[in-house]
Amino acid sequence: MKVFINGKECEAKQGQTVLQAARDNGVYIPSLCYHPKTGPAGKCRVCVVEVEGMRGLQTSCTVPVKENMKITTNSETVRKAQRLVVDLLLSSGKHDCLACEQNGACELQDAAYMLGIEHPTFSLADTKTDIDDSAEFVYREHAKCIQCGRCIAGCNTTVVNEVLDFGMRGHDTKVICDIDLPMGKSSCVQCGECSQLCPTGSIIDKKTRGKGRHWQFKTVNTTCAYCGVGCQLTLHVDQAANKIVQVTGREVVPNDGMLCVKGRYAYEFPSSENRLKYPMIKKNGEHVRVSWEEALDYTASRIKEIVEKNGPDVFSAFGSGRITNENNYAIQKFTRAVVGTNNVDHCART
Amino acid sequence: MISEFLIKQIESVAGRYPHRGSALLPALDMVQRENGNSLTKEDIACVASLVGVSPSKAYGVASYYTMYNKEKVGKYHLQIDTNIPATLMGAGVILKHLEKKLHIKPGQTTADGLFTLDEVEDLGSCGTCPVMQVNDVYYENLTIEKVDEIIESLKKGIMPPRWDNSHFASQCNILLKNRADASCRMITQYQQKGGYKAFAKAQAMQPSEILELVKYAIVRGRGGAGFPAGMKWSFLPQNNKGPVYLICNADEGEPGTFKDRQIMEYDPHLLIEGILIAAKAIHAKKAFIYIRGEFRWISEILDKAISEAREAGFLSECDIIVHRGEGSYECGEETALIESLEGKRGCPRLKPPFPAVKGLYGCPTIVNNVETLACLPFVLEHGAEEFRKIGVVGNAGPKIFGVSGHVNNPGVYEYPLGTPLKKILEAAGGVKGNFKAVIVGGLSTPILTAKEAETLNMDYDACLKAGTMLGSGGIMVINDTVAIPPIALRTIEFYAHESCGQCTPCREGSVAIKTLIKGLIKGHGTKEDIDKILELCNTIMGTTLCPTGDAFSMPIRAMVQKFRAEFEALVR
Ligand SMILES: Cc1cc2nc3c(=O)[nH]c(=O)nc-3n(C[C@H](O)[C@H](O)[C@H](O)COP(=O)(O)O)c2cc1C
Ligand code: SF4
Ligand code: SF4
Ligand code: SF4
Ligand code: SF4
Ligand code: FES
Ligand code: FES
Numbered sequence: 067m068k069v070f071i072n073g074k075e076c077e078a079k080q081g082q083t084v085l086q087a088a089r090d091n092g093v094y095i096p097s098l099c100y101h102p103k104t105g106p107a108g109k110c111r112v113c114v115v116e117v118e119g120m121r122g123l124q125t126s127c128t129v130p131v132k133e134n135m136k137i138t139t140n141s142e143t144v145r146k147a148q149r150l151v152v153d154l155l156l157s158s159g160k161h162d163c164l165a166c167e168q169n170g171a172c173e174l175q176d177a178a179y180m181l182g183i184e185h186p187t188f189s190l191a192d193t194k195t196d197i198d199d200s201a202e203f204v205y206r207e208h209a210k211c212i213q214c215g216r217c218i219a220g221c222n223t224t225v226v227n228e229v230l231d232f233g234m235r236g237h238d239t240k241v242i243c244d245i246d247l248p249m250g251k252s253s254c255v256q257c258g259e260c261s262q263l264c265p266t267g268s269i270i271d272k273k274t275r276g277k278g279r280h281w282q283f284k285t286v287n288t289t290c291a292y293c294g295v296g297c298q299l300t301l302h303v304d305q306a307a308n309k310i311v312q313v314t315g316r317e318v319v320p321n322d323g324m325l326c327v328k329g330r331y332a333y334e335f336p337s338s339e340n341r342l343k344y345p346m347i348k349k350n351g352e353h354v355r356v357s358w359e360e361a362l363d364y365t366a367s368r369i370k371e372i373v374e375k376n377g378p379d380v381f382s383a384f385g386s387g388r389i390t391n392e393n394n395y396a397i398q399k400f401t402r403a404v405v406g407t408n409n410v411d412h413c414a415r416t
Numbered sequence: 417m418i419s420e421f422l423i424k425q426i427e428s429v430a431g432r433y434p435h436r437g438s439a440l441l442p443a444l445d446m447v448q449r450e451n452g453n454s455l456t457k458e459d460i461a462c463v464a465s466l467v468g469v470s471p472s473k474a475y476g477v478a479s480y481y482t483m484y485n486k487e488k489v490g491k492y493h494l495q496i497d498t499n500i501p502a503t504l505m506g507a508g509v510i511l512k513h514l515e516k517k518l519h520i521k522p523g524q525t526t527a528d529g530l531f532t533l534d535e536v537e538d539l540g541s542c543g544t545c546p547v548m549q550v551n552d553v554y555y556e557n558l559t560i561e562k563v564d565e566i567i568e569s570l571k572k573g574i575m576p577p578r579w580d581n582s583h584f585a586s587q588c589n590i591l592l593k594n595r596a597d598a599s600c601r602m603i604t605q606y607q608q609k610g611g612y613k614a615f616a617k618a619q620a621m622q623p624s625e626i627l628e629l630v631k632y633a634i635v636r637g638r639g640g641a642g643f644p645a646g647m648k649w650s651f652l653p654q655n656n657k658g659p660v661y662l663i664c665n666a667d668e669g670e671p672g673t674f675k676d677r678q679i680m681e682y683d684p685h686l687l688i689e690g691i692l693i694a695a696k697a698i699h700a701k702k703a704f705i706y707i708r709g710e711f712r713w714i715s716e717i718l719d720k721a722i723s724e725a726r727e728a729g730f731l732s733e734c735d736i737i738v739h740r741g742e743g744s745y746e747c748g749e750e751t752a753l754i755e756s757l758e759g760k761r762g763c764p765r766l767k768p769p770f771p772a773v774k775g776l777y778g779c780p781t782i783v784n785n786v787e788t789l790a791c792l793p794f795v796l797e798h799g800a801e802e803f804r805k806i807g808v809v810g811n812a813g814p815k816i817f818g819v820s821g822h823v824n825n826p827g828v829y830e831y832p833l834g835t836p837l838k839k840i841l842e843a844a845g846g847v848k849g850n851f852k853a854v855i856v857g858g859l860s861t862p863i864l865t866a867k868e869a870e871t872l873n874m875d876y877d878a879c880l881k882a883g884t885m886l887g888s889g890g891i892m893v894i895n896d897t898v899a900i901p902p903i904a905l906r907t908i909e910f911y912a913h914e915s916c917g918q919c920t921p922c923r924e925g926s927v928a929i930k931t932l933i934k935g936l937i938k939g940h941g942t943k944e945d946i947d948k949i950l951e952l953c954n955t956i957m958g959t960t961l962c963p964t965g966d967a968f969s970m971p972i973r974a975m976v977q978k979f980r981a982e983f984e985a986l987v988r
Contacts, residue, residue: 108766109918111959122958128766147921150955154924187948188928213917222470231472232761232917233479235744237927239917244471245457245464246479253471 069135084126084137085113095139096148096177098155098212098265100127103323104219110212112151112177115139123147145181152177157188158237160195160209168267171280174212190237198243200250203272203331204261206241211268213239217260225324229254241268258330262314262323273331277311278304287316290329293387294394297321297329309337373405382409418462422450426466432737434659434702435777440467440759441742444478445709453493453551454485469759480761480916482536482743483709490525490532492570495549498535499671500859500906501542501820501892510546511535513560517567530571537745537910538671538859539710542820542890543827544582552712553578578713583827584678585843588806588814590794591787592830594683601717603724606685612730614796618693626697630792633800634812636833638675639665639748639785640858640887642876649698651772652780661781662700662734663757664691664789666707667741667748670858671910672890675816676786678828680707680714683790684721688736690789693796695734698782702735706753709740745914749962750783751775752916763916764962787816807833811875819844821893822851833886834875840891849895853978857887859907860967862974863900884974900979901986904972905933911968919961925952926968936986946983949976 069078071093078087083106088095098110106127114123118136123144126137138144155174163169196208213232218241221230229252233242243252261269283302290297298321302312310333315323335341345361346353356364373381383401385394398410418426425446430439443463448455455478464474478484485493496502496511511522514533518526522535541547544556548563553575555566569576586592594600600609618626631646652660664687668676679687691703707715718738725731744762746752751765754776775781791813795803804812811833817840820826824845831840837856841847851866856874862884864872872882879886894903912926932949935941953969953976960966976983 106766108961109920111919111921111961114959146955147959150925150952151920151959154920154928157928158924188931190924190927190931212920213923228470229472231470231476233472233476234917235480235761236912236915236917237923239923242472242475242479245461245475 067131067133069131069133069137071137072140078131078135080131082131084115084117084124084129084131084135087131088115088126088137088139093139094180095126096152096180097127098173098177099214099216101216101219101263101265103224103317104216104263107215107219110151110155110214112148114147114151115144116141148177149181149183152181152183153187154190155212156183156186158190159211160191160207161186166210166267167270167275168210169279172267173265196240198249199272200248201254201256201272202250203256203327204249204254204258205270205272205275206249207268207270208240209268210266211241212266213241214265216263216265217241217269220259220263224322225257225259227253227255227257227259230260256327256331257325258327259324271312271331274302274312283311290325291388292326292328292332294390295320296390297325299325299329301333310334369405378406379409381405381407382411385410385412387412387414417451418447418459418466419450422446423466426463430467435758436467437469437759438739438757440464440469440474440477441481441756442740443467444474444484445740445742448484452488454488467759473760476761477759480744481709481741484742488525491530492550493532493534495534495536495539496522497537497539497541497545497547497549498906499538499542499910500855500903501672501826502538502545502547503903503906504821504892504894504898505545505826507546510548510558510560510563513563514567517564531567537913538669540668540674540677540708542672542674542892543818544674545820545826549710550575554710554713555579557581583825583844584829585827586830587835588830588832590806590814590830591679591683591686591790591816592828594686595678595828598682600683600685601721603685603721603728606683610797611685611793612689612728614793615689615692615730617796618696621696623697623699626693626796629800630697630795633795633803634810635788635791635795635803636811636813636876637785638787638791638815638888639783640670640860640885642886645694645784645788648772648784649694649782651770652698652782653773656780659702659777659779660698660700661776661779662691662695662698662703663750663753663776663781663783664703664705665748665750665753665783665785666705666711667745667753668708668711668786669745669748670860670888670890672818672820672855672858672892673888674818674820675828675889677711677714678816679786679790680711680718684718685725686790686793687718687786688721688725688730690792691736692730692734693792694782694784694789700734700782702737704757704776705736705738706747706757707738707740708747709742712740715740744916745910746916746962746964749964752962753783754781761916763918764964766961807835808875811877815874815889817874817889817891819891819893821854821891822848822895822898823893824848831874834873834878837869837872837874837891840874841893844891844893847893847895849897851893852896852898853894853900855884855892855894855971856889857885858890859892859910860971861885861887862970863894863978865978900975900982901933901937904975905930905937907975908933908968908972911964915964916962919965921956922960922962922965922968925956925965928952929968929972936983939986939988941987943984943987946976946980946987 076091097113099107108125108128113126115126116138117124198206218230243249286301298316300314301310304311313333315325317323347356385397401410426443430436460478461471464471498507525532546558547556599605635645636642747756747762752762756762771781815833817829829843854869855863876886908930915922917923932945953973956965956969
């Protein structure tokens, strides 16, 4: 369908919101509480626009497009309201971008930049800092929270761990774990969904703190090596140190951004000293590096020898949850068809 | 610890609701009462698992509502309301007196653990301020002597009985007709005076006929917005197969408002009859009365009246459940009320969808104010034409005006819509001192100067024309002994305290305005700060999720604009 954004004719799809249509057409409207995964919340009020025929300002994240809709995203009225929202958010927290992990990847900072806000006008922040450092992998700083609710929606509706909710009210509103426990003492499973959804530096990955700036990392898209689900993820790599410093989930199938605690936070193994990097055969009591040909030939000949001598039931194969279904299928096929035994097992059997 | 007995009771409460999540608020209240008037985190977690919600959800709820005490309180919890009418009527003196007498500040408990003193928001008792709530009991029209008597008695372990010496009068004799006769609370007496005849009439009618009748009468909603009830009902989806709910809004939270309680306390069957008529018109099989939790004794009166009506067979087609709030002004807003009734924090929902389409438990729901529903028996009994004859067409029917502040006889006065303000103020004994300004529709409506108010008629359209709103009809009179900036500060403090915290302009904007006004009063404000306040009000208006942003930016803007000189005089 056709809509007009700031006088320009644009294409929009049935069922889209004004915000989505604007984004598809390259028009920037600041947004904070909206995330495609958690849906329109209408809470932050920064995405307001004017729509001809509708009274007052409208939140673009909640209003569906209509044929020939006339939308204004840059009038003075709109900008004033948007600026006030961002100004109030900056004024009510501790937004010291220089020291913040999220610097350069923060949606609040982006909005402030796009709206030309240099300094917050008001000083409404509580002086006490409220940091929750109790959990193993997730780090929380309440003073950077903008009460957008994305973490809560994620924890309750995407990963359904039901740990987070809002506590208190008004200016004192804050994100709580269970009965307002430190995260490390709560029922949180450290999946990191909340951290990934947080638009600001309020919930971040603890291990990444101090490891560098977001723009310095090289990103590599890959498949998680931990299990057969095959979650899609992005590695954030410090190239100079040749180390992974953060893992984020990609919002595609099969995981839609979600990861488990291992996939997201147990990423040190590729650079482990003890990692097996090439085949080895134990010769005279010592592991010696050999070629793949030698290793495979040796293994095949030993299997053949042992099975011929003792029968196929002395052989047993053990599959793994860390390889794919196809790999596991091949293992059982080999065991049954080639070796001739049903001795097949798997680490994730119980 | 939660006893076996209590667990059983919670189960039985949960069974009364279509969804057990609704039992969260009552369950927390029951546990608090059992465990010495406060809730521990462990109790909250326990209730969460009993009701079947996550611990964070239960804690989120417990920390949202003011009536849950997260910290230990004394045997007697003394709560002094210091909202605008209270301040105008001397609550400050009472509070100071108590501080001195008990040697504690608000928020503290005496060493012997007997008294906890707290400053609270409006208690829905503005005509009889100063008022103090002690545990569940209201003591109204307080003087220093009365406070001393109460404290002495409490020290002996005796709760003095509550009294009622408030002023009231009625020209219409419809909504307040039984105000003077407490015996009308009993169904026999109510029926003897002709009660439930209107319901009998409705029983013989088709739902659509009732709807048409109410539509024709133009019963504008008495909750604040003045939206015609019949028209609202007609927004319900046609051919709806699932349940439809009716909710009576008895939250009465708007400062300056204390009208609904007069009906509920003295004529509960009038409300029940109105509810049954509306329920019949909209095919509701279940109705809820959402009453503010502080009105506990009134909720008990309602419970009793409902069981009488049930025994009399009037509830055979629609049952009524009384649901108590737990301390939140925001829950008067209809979608926040619905959330609260579902056992959640009082955060308004996005509209659309409107409750008539998707409300309680996702079903079509009509929310109407107590006074709106209490008008219905008259419409049924005497006809729409008679109703339209009262007041002006389009602004028809009786209205209860609550008059508080600087008048000689603060109280409730029932007059036709469109009655001159002057006449209502005369009924209230006239203005005490020199009339300076008036807020005519509850605290969220723009203030008028005495001059602007001189010829004002009290109906929806006339008030709009005068640059204010009729709102709830809570009239607060201010004389020239009072300066406006402190009134503005107390107003914004109230809204900052009650903001649900969902959306930025209200949550942080209210605090920004509060900070600026406080700065001015403290003497370190500038002229630019005054403009900043106006700028904030102008920008917040229309950008919030629910009408609360407007509810404070409109009155604050009016106070600053109309009394700018008083604000400027604060600049050093
Ligand atoms: C912040 C806020 C507080 C409100 N408080 C009340 C209240 O205490 N009682 C009430 O009846 N309506 C209150 N309302 C209005 C309700 O949302 C709703 O419009 C009303 O109950 C509908 O009933 P009516 O059409 O019969 O007036 C409030 C609205 C807002 C925005
Ligand atoms: S959360 Fe964003 S705006 Fe706040 S300090 Fe961090 S980068 Fe800056
Ligand atoms: S890490 Fe996962 S389980 Fe823990 S609070 Fe965040 S989203 Fe919920
Ligand atoms: S912690 Fe982050 S995601 Fe959660 S409400 Fe605050 S800003 Fe939003
Ligand atoms: S305006 Fe926003 S923050 Fe204020 S009460 Fe309404 S929804 Fe809550
Ligand atoms: S993004 Fe639309 S209100 Fe927050
Ligand atoms: S009850 Fe005291 S101000 Fe309303």
